[in-house]
Amino acid sequence: MHVFSCEQFQKLMASSGFRGPWHSLVDLGAGDGATTAHVAHLFEKVYATDISAPMRWALAKKKFTVLDVEKWYESGPFDVILCLNLLDRCDRPNTLLRRLKSSLAPGGRLVVALVLPFSPYVEVGERGDHKPSEYLPVKGNGLEGQIASLVDRVFAPLSLRCLVWSKLPYLCEGDLGQAYYFLDDVVFVLEAQPDSSRYSASEWMDTEPSGREFRNLPQQQTGYERKCNTA
Template identity: 30%
Template structure:
């Protein structure tokens, strides 16, 4: 997906954050972040929802990066005082320096040119004992299950005020989910890429949540 389309997406994306499955997914991600980490990298921060959530963990420092300036603008509004850098995860992240105790990568890998390369790069930026926490859509993912769970939890009336932006998100997601350029990984593929078996489903079963811990027995530093 082009940066321009991500910029457009930035203006309607946060409607997704009103859905209960999204909120549950964020909660599961935060459950993998230890309290008071020294440095946290939100790799592909989007509109800053994970950055905002991780602040409750009282980290010493958070760095949020994204390739879309429109996404970064929205994240900055939510996360005043947090360092934001424009950086393409398809690149070498040369302007993102140092090691991190936690790296979050929420629903980003599928849209990268070479997700295995980016995963290897992110793993190389972990401090000893650091964690890389990833979510990424499964093959065949769709919005029907997500909306269905939200309606069961909150009722269909709760969607009344967000129907229009949800339609816009639906159009963009349809393009994403049917693009041959994107990578929808199996559990085995994701496990091999990260070098971990700590993988489960999240987001109404439409995404994987995986955790790699640097130096943990049975987890490998390479691809």
């Protein structure tokens, strides 16, 4: 899959106010590591997880440190955590979000990508019906309605503050009927807040830097991956 280029990732980080340190990155559910590879050179240590044995082999071949999917957090805390198109595919998304928050280093950033409208599908879960065991209360009509719902009803109760979000085209592997699918991904950059703090989606609808939409990210060409020459 292709979510963002190195240039897009750096602009998201800068827009969220992140200036480092760039010591450690972990990419959860990294697949074959194609997206991870775009940004790996920015960090001193790069970790990745995936439930698939062939994907873990591919990640190791790319020289990433592959962590156990059940114990990845033991290698933390991490400066940046990538959770790209995973919340709608995992059985316990609320539990995962709490673990993600606790695994962030002070001042770190959690990058979450989701295809909207939200449509969860769990390949292997406790229920056995492809529905998640934990419910994410994502409501709302249209893109901004669903984004506001994620900020207010999912991230805020867990004291995860949305600093910036952007919509990017998501290129993912297809099936027998179509080689590739082109979807809209919404990428959120979050930071951990004290458990007592609360905020609402109205904050990122202001003109203040905190939580604003970042509309000027360069779009990758359809079917191709942009190259980033920034070291």
